Amino acid sequence: MPRNDPARDAPQADFAAALLDPDLPLPKGVVGPAGKSAQRRFAVYRNNVTVSLIDSLADIFPAVQRLVGPDFFRNMARVYLTEEPPASAVMFEYGSGFAAFLDRFEPVSKLPYLADVARLERAWLDVFHSTDVEPLSPEALGVIAPENLGDVRFTPHPAARIVRSRYAAVSIFSASREYRPLDRIRPLDPEDGLITRPDFEVQVRTLPPGAAQFFEALITGETLAGAATITVERHPGFDLPAAISAMLEAGVFSACSCSQAQTEQIT
Amino acid sequence: MTQSASISSSGPRFPRAPLPPRAGAGLKSAHIDQILADSYRIGFLEIHAENYMGDGGPAHRALTAIRSEFPVSVHGVGLSIGSGSGINPAHLERLARVVERYEPAMVSEHLAWSSHDAGYFNDLLPVPYNSATLERVVSHLGRIQDRLKRPILLENPSTYVAFEQTTMSETDFIREIARKSGCGLLLDINNVFVSAVNHGFKPLQYLREFPLELVEEIHLAGHAADTDDEGDLLLIDAHDRPVADAVWKLYETVISQTGALPTLVEWDNDVPDWPVLRREAQLADAILDRLGPASLLGSRHAAE
Known part of the structure; x- marks a missing residue:
């Protein structure tokens, strides 16, 4: 594993962190073409990641989604995925910690x-x-x-x-x-x-x-x-x-x- | 022994079935019964490897039925070849198992990364084009091809941002990767168009610089439109609609030069009924029939 060269990996670490946290600045070195801004451009990646992971959770937990309603579910899933992004690329394995998350997620304590x-x-x-x-x-x-x-x-x-x-x-x-x-x-x-x-x-x-x-x-x-x-x-x-x-x-x-x-x- | 009760892990064996130079479709579980029953025999079907990394169940049963009747290609989306944290050995093993199980005609992956220490992002993220990334990608490809015991195809990306650390053109970068790693190339023409609009270059210029002689498969897909910070058009590689006219035009140009190549129509979001996707495949078939035989490289390909 090329983990022996942390400097080479740094831009990706910035990129990864900024994907899940919209309050972080643009990752180092990320630019638009010909001097253009990269804010909305980088937001496409943020949106792709968030929407695809929320959609995956909605596919895996359709009954939960129906019980809380789709809008509430999507907001809740957004909180979960920042706490617990998928550990592997096999998306049908995602969400093993979702039930435990629901146990401690105060807004659903009435359910x-x-x-x-x-x-x-x-x-x-x-x-x-x-x-x-x-x-x-x-x-x-x-x-x-x-x-x-x-x-x-x-x-x-x-x-x-x-x-x-x-x-x-x-x-x-x-x-x-x-x-x-x-x-x-x-x-x-x-x-x-x-x-x-x-x-x-x-x-x-x-x-x-x-x-x-x-x-x-x-x-x-x-x-x-x-x-x-x-x-x-x-x-x-x-x-x-x-x-x-x-x-x-x-x-x-x-x-x-x-x-x-x-x-x-x-x- | 529990093992005695399980179906052999090697599973059924399939006939050799190379990808024909025809249109194929991205396989969606909702379409499988219709594909099997259809009098139109699609040229091939492509699966996302990660959807078949489970041990068993209905997904594998359906794919076994498809593989028994059609050529299949395996397209990975999760190996994260451009990742600075290396190739995940467990994921590579799971990919190898899918490849051993289904004996696909082709295996392909992306010039992108999708995993970092924080986790898996389920998106294809860009890399800067320079010697450090080149060395990393070539080394990862070597490892993958050694494990799979076959060359794979690497797909050109669609991107929304650029990097200050980039020192090479994308086409030079890809050509150099192919030369050093021995991989083949998968040319995604929708990605070329999306990136061309997003970065302000001419798609035909890109195609002129692209090593078309190394292309073994083509991808086509639909894209969506957004705007960047300056209010200019920003295309999104959405795979949620028909292939755009401009992309069909570029496809005709490519096929005129390369001859007929296996051509996949991808449609991954807002997946339509099978006849809608089949129509896209038939449009690609028509272009392959019309332009493939008269192409510049066609005679060379036909002689192989």
């Missing part, structure tokens, strides 16, 4: 579910672009002897995310993305969301009580019996068979194994 809606949207796009992997087939569980089922551990599917919210973030996310009214939603009802892509279509589900904790325990490597025990302690009415059907249907896992036999799913 406490907004950050969780952003978490769902960010998870949705991660899942959209993640590796293509066949989900675990129900038959793979079927071949395991019943007495060994409790010892089964699962491999998480790369396109599976859980977003737990103290608010009705999943209902609000879905209604907003589908242009449905929000008036029947009670925002203070907690909801857990599951985002998966068992094939080529992203699916979003609201999980029944306990299922998120159960899946999270399995994802961190607990056995089926261990995860069920942990979950029932907190959610006595937990419906284990329904949760297992849901995880197979949604594609939360890609493989399973028995600690004794190391039975792996073969696809």
Whole structure:
């Protein structure tokens, strides 16, 4: 890396800083042709950067944009992008810190579910672009002897995310993305969301009580019996068979194994 | 093993498909079904590499369908070849993966920078033309071409400002880069026109000085109009509308000299329905058919 010559890099550092801060003077050496001013000319770059990054955020967070309105969203996105410009040139990865930004951005404090809606949207796009992997087939569980089922551990599917919210973030996310009214939603009802892509279509589900904790325990490597025990302690009415059907249907896992036999799913 | 369940990372293999000397279009996901179903077979499709740097999903499935039927070129927008902080090795690896995955006929990038320590700016930013920048760009191109194991094409920029540190003309600068790095050139004729208006030079003069013999692909696009501090016309490389008449005229001049070349129509903002973009491509096809065979360099190209 030619970082050993800071002098050579200085004009670009000025240029970069001035792009995101309109109060900074023109970068050193930047001029218009034939003695012309470069103010409005440089402003084209400022505008390109700001508008393209705001547009990228609007593409990634359409539900958030709809909830706050496009004008408010654009002003808010402008604040965010100066705090946290993209770390890479892959724009569909931008905005991993946007939800945390919304959590502390005072003007949206009256919409406490907004950050969780952003978490769902960010998870949705991660899942959209993640590796293509066949989900675990129900038959793979079927071949395991019943007495060994409790010892089964699962491999998480790369396109599976859980977003737990103290608010009705999943209902609000879905209604907003589908242009449905929000008036029947009670925002203070907690909801857990599951985002998966068992094939080529992203699916979003609201999980029944306990299922998120159960899946999270399995994802961190607990056995089926261990995860069920942990979950029932907190959610006595937990419906284990329904949760297992849901995880197979949604594609939360890609493989399973028995600690004794190391039975792996073969696809 | 989780790996056993995943689709092979090398993916499907494709037939060799060089870019034909015809019109192509910038690929937009909204157009893919229509392109595949269209009786008009576009010459090729060009993708922005960064849009396919994910691991999997619907975007890759759609591009696989396109690549199975059409030649594809890969156009990077994020390598930041002019950057003073060097080429990001992780980004170069991701580009290499896209190239390995889709075996494109061409790979191209910009004479520009877009990343600095502060982050990625999602815009193509200008560099001063002097020996220090030249050395930096040539070294970056060497690194990229070594990794990709193929020469790439470098695209001339559209710019709005100039630099006091500039000591060379843009055409001399680009010719010298190509000579030292062995890269080919992508001539963006809309960029030539935009820069000519913005900096007050004659586009035909630029084209006379440009090493046309190194051009392997052409880009065409639409631009928007604004004004500078003096109230004079300032063109913006907006890619949001049809190609301007003046740019078509320059294109005819170039094709008359070079012969038919793969020609991409770019339309990245306010993307229209496919038939509108297809019409632009067909206009380019008509010019290629009319002027390509009679060109000054055409016989040389045809003999290759």
